[in-house]
Amino acid sequence: VKEKSRLSKxxxxxxRQALYMPxxxxxKHNPIIRNFYERLKARGKxxxxxxxxxxxxxLHMIFGILKNKCVFNPNQTRVRLSHSYS
Structure with a gap:
């Protein structure tokens, strides 16, 4: 019997609280994330x-920006998200 997945605590x-609303x-508003959401939804998640x-x-985007001390580049994010969870 397959049980429903649960969020690890x-x-x-x-x-988790700070990242939920963002x-x-x-x-809703970021087309890159929206596309990523729709792909996962189409897979039945x-x-x-x-x-x-x-x-x-x-969280990974925030960490990368802080670690590399650079400005957010949406084009770089678009390439990485297009290959993940395909």
Whole structure:
């Protein structure tokens, strides 16, 4: 019997809380993230799972920007998201 997937509670609650609303806004207003959301939805992923994946993507983007001390480049993000979770 296949059970419903659950969100791991291993991470920081504050990070999850802080990234939830930005993930929803990104899904609605960012065409790159919206396309990524629709691809995962077409594969049959539940909406909440996709929101968690988007939260993780946003966290990776934030970390990359802080680590490299550079400005966000949407074209670079578009290339990376087009290859992930295909």
């Amino acid at each position: 291993m991470g920081h609650v504050e990070f 993930a929803l806004v990104a899904i 539940p909406s909440m799972v996709i929101v968690c994946v988007v939260m993780r993507k946003l």
